Amino acid sequence: MRKLLPVILVFLAVSCAAEESSEGFSVVASDFPSYDAARAILGGKGGVTMLLPPGTESHSYDPNPRDMIKIAECDLVVYTGGASDEWVRTILSSLDSPPASFALTDQVQLLWEEQKEGMETEDGHQHDHSEHEIDEHVWTSPVNEAVIIRNLSDVIVSLDPMNEDIYRSNAEEYIARIMELDAEFRSIVENSERNTLIFASRFPLLYFVREYGLDYYAAFPGCAEESEPSARTVAFLIDKAKELEVPCILTIELSSELIARTIAEEAGCDVRVFNTLHNVTASDFRSGKDYPELMGENIEVLKEALN
Ligand SMILES: [Zn+2]
Numbered sequence: 156m157r158k159l160l161p162v163i164l165v166f167l168a169v170s171c172a173a174e175e176s177s178e179g180f181s182v183v184a185s186d187f188p189s190y191d192a193a194r195a196i197l198g199g200k201g202g203v204t205m206l207l208p209p210g211t212e213s214h215s216y217d218p219n220p221r222d223m224i225k226i227a228e229c230d231l232v233v234y235t236g237g238a239s240d241e242w243v244r245t246i247l248s249s250l251d252s253p254p255a256s257f258a259l260t261d262q263v264q265l266l267w268e269e270q271k272e273g274m275e276t277e278d279g280h281q282h283d284h285s286e287h288e289i290d291e292h293v294w295t296s297p298v299n300e301a302v303i304i305r306n307l308s309d310v311i312v313s314l315d316p317m318n319e320d321i322y323r324s325n326a327e328e329y330i331a332r333i334m335e336l337d338a339e340f341r342s343i344v345e346n347s348e349r350n351t352l353i354f355a356s357r358f359p360l361l362y363f364v365r366e367y368g369l370d371y372y373a374a375f376p377g378c379a380e381e382s383e384p385s386a387r388t389v390a391f392l393i394d395k396a397k398e399l400e401v402p403c404i405l406t407i408e409l410s411s412e413l414i415a416r417t418i419a420e421e422a423g424c425d426v427r428v429f430n431t432l433h434n435v436t437a438s439d440f441r442s443g444k445d446y447p448e449l450m451g452e453n454i455e456v457l458k459e460a461l462n
Contacts, residue, residue, distance in 0.1 A: 180315040183225045185234035185243050186213050187434045188259060188294040191446050193233045195329040196308045200318050204229075209440035212409065213433045214239040214378050218246065229254050230314055233307065236260035237291020239378070255314055259291075262306045263299045266290045266361050268377035273391035274358075275375050275384045290377050295431055296362035297337040300446060301330045332447040339454050340367055347461035352429075353396050355384075355415035356406040359431045369461075374414065378433075384414060396422035403427045403460050409434060427456045 180201030184190035190205035197203055206222045207213055216239070226232055226246050234243040236258025247253040268290045270276065293299045308326035312319045344350075344367045351370040354360070358373035372395050374384040396404060396418060403425040406415040415426045430449050439449070 180231075180311070180318070181229045182231045182233055182311075183222075183229040183254075185232075185240040186216075188432055188446075189233040189235060191432070192259070192294075192300075192303055192307050193231075193311075195304060195445060196311050196322050196326050198321060198325045200321055201230075201315070205440075207434060209435050209437045210409070211434060214380075216240070218242050222246075226250075226254065231311065232256045234258055235291050235293075238288055239291060255310065257307055257310050259293050259303050260289065262303050263293050263296075263362075265293070266365065268379075269361055270376055271358075271372060273372055273388060273395065275379070275388045288377065290359075290361050292359040292377070292431065293362055294446075295360050296366040297333050297340065297450065298366055299362055300450075301333045301337070304330050304333065329447075333450075336447055336450055336454075339451075340457065343454065343458050343461065344369060347458075349399070349401070349461045351395075351399055351401070352405055352460055353392060353399070353401050353418075354405045354407070354429070355392060355418045355426075356410050359407065359433070360429065389414065389418060392418050393421045396424060401460065402462065403456075405429045405456070405460060407431045407433075425459075427459060429453055429456050 180197065182193040182197065182201065182203045184193050184203055184205050186207045187205065190203055193203045204225055206218065206225070207216050223246055226243070227250055232243060232247065232254055234240045234256070237260055243256070247256055267287045270287070294303065304326050308322050312322050315322070351372070352364065354371060354373035356373065357375045357378050358371065359378050360371070361377070364371050372392060374388050374392065401422070401424055404415045404419040404422070405427055406412050406429070408428055408430045412426055412428070419426045430452050432446065432449050435444060435449065
């Protein structure tokens, strides 16, 4: 990111001469959760651009000069606001007249990334609480997502009041779909035999498990750089899976299932993928799959994992 700044500034100087887009209200989103929220509220009104390419890893994305120009020229930037897209803040602060901005992590009560028993630490050492990062995956709780949609719709209405009725009704419909999901998850947890999920991967679901009162074990905290977990971590997860007799080991989308298969084979259970909506595949992006659909795919997974 930093190495790109000189290039960026040159491009921005050039872009100042470029004409403003006249195609209505425009939003630039850093990643999928931001894109999905803005798209839901705008409906067909205005345009939303996602900078992260579909199907790619969201934590290591580096913006290119074209992204800077898009940010400089749009009406509103929506971004997560954590470590994975901190480059958005850098770009905004480099602009003389930055567009309005909205960070998902500014909307809800934040949690620290958690170092749980058995987890791999990023560098093999234990950390002080002060060295931990804020967990940026606020959208993984449907309750948080509903708050995000409501707050974002307020911001969009304030910037484009002519279309207030459309934005408000789009937001209300979306929130209703999200809260249906919330009710489903709540009922699954209430009626389940178990309370603990085992993830053989990173664990970006702290907001989800806290919302529904679930317990968990995982190989890595938050979205720590995923390398091979140590033999110790794998052994710990195998023991937990056997002890709790879990029906499946979970892993997250766009991640290697190899470790999960190893643990599942040892513990004699299945592997299932829990979608955390970091990004979507290119085909899901083209077909316009949204938060309620993608999060809804987790209903069966959760049912299976807890029973
Ligand atoms: Zn993440």
